[in-house]
Amino acid sequence: MPVSGEIFVGGARLTSAERFHAVNPATGKRLEPAFSAAGPDEVQRACSAAWAAFDAYRETSLEARARFLETIAEQIMALGDELIERVIAESGLPRARVEGERARTTGQLRLFAQIVRSGDWIEARIDPALPDRAPQPRPDLRLRHIPLGPVAVFGASNFPLAFSTAGGDTASALAAGCPVVVKGHPAHPGAGELVAQAILAAAAAQGMPDGVFSFLPGPSNELGAALVGDPRIKAVGFTGSRRGGLALCDLAARRPEPIPVFAEMSSINPVYLLPGALADRAEALGVAFVASLVQGAGQFCTNPGLVIALEGPDLDRFVAAAGAALADSSPAVMLTPGIHGAYAAGLAALGAHAAVETVAAAAARAGCNLGHAALFSTTAEAFLADGALAAENFGASSLLVRCPDVAALRRVSEALEGQLTATLHLAAADHEAARALLPILERKAGRILVNGWPTGVEVSHAMVHGGPFPATSDSRSTSVGGLAIRRFLRPVCYQDLPDDLLPEALKTANPLGLRRLVNGRPVQV
């Protein structure tokens, strides 16, 4: 399946007069072919097709929908090395990472297939009629969850597979029963198109209704705005910058019918080095910290951009070890010239900040879009005085906040905005201190780690990749893991419906074999 540069509206392939190219960030050269940029007409067509598909798609059987997701995974694998090489060319990411990301993407699709089959996400509830209740009888009440409607997905630049065309948002929306319209990320249109082809091949093979998936590549903000503004779109999934996410939230809130936006935006992922841990293993922590920091050129939502610790000789040992590891680190190609430019500007601003010291930086090396890792240091007082120091600098940059005492450490913690993660490095002697910090961290973050590193997000049932604003626009959600399906569902209650009019999930005989709540108690099947 060669990359065609076309727009995919359901099964139809379209072209447009406006063209754009992907750029190889490692060379700065543009990549062939030219891509048709989707515009308002294609948005209309894709949303119309998605809407037409919705009622049929949402009532596909659990098995059919699960097979569709699994077939997408198979079709992605069938793309073979062409996909891997295209991702490498468009992203500058190394092969091992891209292959790992592909495995994560297909694993995620298979996890959602398993979740769809279980039917647990329907959360069927039955409160049987109480005809003899006084003073009034109770009607028969049955609840199931149904999908919201067509979902617009905006992929992320930093995960061209796992958070993009067939990434977590698409997988969970399709699992919920929502048709998906992807706004293709302009940094990896070829990878996007190949994956779109895989999804559409799977849809055709599994007999899914035309319009269940469309792919609209394009570089303009207007394309995204048109998509979010279309009345047939009922929810939005987004992973990207704070500015981009907030713009979509604003557009969605101003619609005649506002819709939810699940935007995963900005996080600096504080890492706490507690005294016992530093005393035990300051040098090892410094080395491991840098390994997490520079992974993927630091281009992770969960990159450890902030380190918080008490001043003292143990912290100095950590800094020395981290500094040495950083100085040894290799600069890496960043995803796009824009991301590289913003990162370099962020480094320059931190380096020039009166209250910030540059602790260490990767040795300068010339090359296209190379990101150089850096570690900065400041005081708790300075950090609290300037909110700009808590802004995310997307890339391998981190800021150490040196706290004179535990009170300052608490103040710094309470001043943080919402985060995807918070990490505690601790030894047995630190448990009391950790216990005192945990209530703060729970209020601030979606995931709390002990003695690990925030990069690397497991895809499983208990994962939360979310958190209070601005980590996400809706802290009640996660964009990774089984619970992500819930974003795209709403409850509907059926009162006194004759059994033959009830959906399968709620019929008295329980033909789907679902686990259901009856009078609030789970009934095993």
Next chain:
Amino acid sequence: MPVSGEIFVGGARLTSAERFHAVNPATGKRLEPAFSAAGPDEVQRACSAAWAAFDAYRETSLEARARFLETIAEQIMALGDELIERVIAESGLPRARVEGERARTTGQLRLFAQIVRSGDWIEARIDPALPDRAPQPRPDLRLRHIPLGPVAVFGASNFPLAFSTAGGDTASALAAGCPVVVKGHPAHPGAGELVAQAILAAAAAQGMPDGVFSFLPGPSNELGAALVGDPRIKAVGFTGSRRGGLALCDLAARRPEPIPVFAEMSSINPVYLLPGALADRAEALGVAFVASLVQGAGQFCTNPGLVIALEGPDLDRFVAAAGAALADSSPAVMLTPGIHGAYAAGLAALGAHAAVETVAAAAARAGCNLGHAALFSTTAEAFLADGALAAENFGASSLLVRCPDVAALRRVSEALEGQLTATLHLAAADHEAARALLPILERKAGRILVNGWPTGVEVSHAMVHGGPFPATSDSRSTSVGGLAIRRFLRPVCYQDLPDDLLPEALKTANPLGLRRLVNGRPVQV
């Protein structure tokens, strides 16, 4: 406990210089005492107290929190007739209705106590570590839900007990572990204060942290705006007008940290009379329809404000019967002069509409704030041509849309905005037609009824009192029933925490005896 007219910030009672009075809508006379109107200072104090209480309150034991809710119910009953009479005086509602509403309110608190005890709302999930997994080990991942933080509750005028100070929003927020700050509705400040006293007595008796509940009465929009704007408020519950709800949504979205608003706003609750049902029992349906329409002077969110049916002699029989019942109906005191005025203006506008016929109205009777029920009729064509005809007129007013054929009936249905309910009256011969309508109704409404009336909302596990915009601001939620607790919760994941640092809900030994998902499968206890 006499009504004092004070402001309640946690356990403290405050007064302010600005005063206001409740008005008895049945007499137009003002009621004593004067109430202190809360302002920005009291908002500050209440939010500060709520914030201070949050970390302690959210970790109260399930049993303690359940007892707190049950004690609120007991304390409300202990208010005795003083509460009933105050509600009657402030609302114009008849005694039987007020007593029934009190039972609903205490029953709701008891339902949430039972839900809190079950711990199911925590939705604990455990994905145990897989240390030997290749290529990378899996960490230990555990998920629980925690409360969002202090919640601002705006009570409704039409349910001074069940949707107000200790109503569904307060009960579900307290159940979730969120402190609550109620903006007292100015139409029933005395009832609000008495219930606030009951909540605070229960909090004291059960040793809840000071600040877990505050009551801020006041007539101004500025009070509500200050409350929603306070950075310590993390979610809002609201029941009221579309304009009011949208204003709160807008305020919440513009905060530096946006927060969710669960606003239940506007619904006209379409009732479909299918041909078989009309042929069977047109007259009985007409009489029963009017009984539902005039109940509580039509001041229900679920009032049947729209009737949709195919033209023909059977529909004429329905209209004749409904018209006769309506002409016989007694006008009833409405809740406030403002509501009465808006209702009368709505009636006048419909009566003057060129495409609307007045079918029947209650015989005019003079009296303070009396609402006269009315039934209007229009064509499908006219209804589709003028969106204003689909606007809610809060009170006992309903519009019949006569459809020439099934295609017109479908077009009318698709043109509807989101609704709390949709009702089908059908006979056996109508099942095919109903089956074709159900997908539309599911997309439009939170609850679908067959052969019943939408007024009367059961409080149980399977209830949904919600629906797509503008029925609510968040179709993924319900404000009535067990699932309402979920609005105020967010998931947090714990990665590789030592057992002694894990919350009780997630410890390996399962000391709370919770039903938990392990590797995605429910583990019974």
